Ligand code: FES
């Protein structure tokens with residue numbers, strides 16, 4: 001349980017707030033590269049700030065404040081030209097550095113344009129995502145987490161927007177006990193009531209023991225399932241929460257990041273980034289990194305509960321737009337949740353004292369690839385885990401599912417799924 005004041009501190013990301021200052025020390029995805037063609041622009045919102053993202057015909061990507069410095073019209077309605085963005089209202093032209101190149105209504109000898117700039121933020125593309133940094137200078141290095149750099153794996157990205165605060169979604173990442181209940185027992189219950197739920201069979205064993213260890217990149221999570229001993233990878237390897245906004249998760253030849261991006265205090269962009277290397281083998285022609293939507297609403301607006309992510313989203317959203325932690329009753333199963341909250345408060349305090357928080361990298365060598373631990377033999381189920389992902393979770397909506405199933409077959413692994 002938290003006081004109303006602590007809950008407010010934990011969940012507000014506006015500029016100048018303790019968590020807002022912490023969160024602005026990190027890079028976040030703002031678009032999927034494949035979904036931003038040349039000469040396209042889009043409005044994006046990150047940490048409550050309205051921005052415009054666009055790609056020039058030379059392929060470069062730029063991010064500005066979504067406000068023309070002339071009289072404040074949104075630049076997300078601008079024209080993308082070869083040199084930059086031309087405001088729709090009076091035609092002022094800005095380049096990718098934020099400089100004003102033209103003001104068509106001003107006299108030919110005017111130097112006014114030299115005095116005008118639009119606010120611009122660093123962007124960088126990596127692993128099929130466009131990342132942005134809104135924080136103070138100097139800009140830290142965009143971390144090269146391993147999966148973003150695997151160009152010999154089939155990679156795709158499922159995504160959706162969820163109408164609730166970022167923190168309650170991250171709390172789910174350190175909630176190892178929900179898996180067997182929400183995705184196991186609850187799926188069985190729905191199935192018994194006639195809802196066509198593909199039950200993720202590998203998810204249903206209860207935990208005998210769980211362990212959370214603080215590491216230099218976040219929290220390493222390990223579990224022993226009933227019937228497992230300490231040699232099982234769920235205990236001997238585990239998988240991490242990468243502070244502040246990623247969960248590493250996979251198994252059976254799938255390797256994943258669940259990324260959560262705070263759009264504002266009440267909305268979060270959720271991405272399921274997966275790299276498939278069946279049998280641990282490189283994929284000769286992995287193709288482009290593609291995206292797909294993960295639907296979770298029924299036509300009547302209620303939750304879709306027939307897949308793992310729909311169930312998770314029900315659990316997150318029904319806590320409220322911002323969960324009221326003054327009314328919760330935490331138990332032993334919430335150890336990970338308590339640890340994560342404390343980490344957020346501690347790291348916000350580090351920033352307040354003028355230090356970099358954990359997971360911020362700078363200087364020589366900071367662009368090295370960062371390999372993270374993750375079970376391959378997840379739940380002791382071999383490829384059963386990835387079969388469940390492809391049949392009962394976000395990956396069932398992937399446009400590349402047939403290709404993924406075929407690749408498993410090519411390396412001699414039968415998922416029991418028709419391609
Ligand atoms: S408001 Fe943009 S050019 Fe006038």
Ligand SMILES: [Fe+2]
Nearest residue numbers: 178179183312
């Ligand atoms: Fe879940």
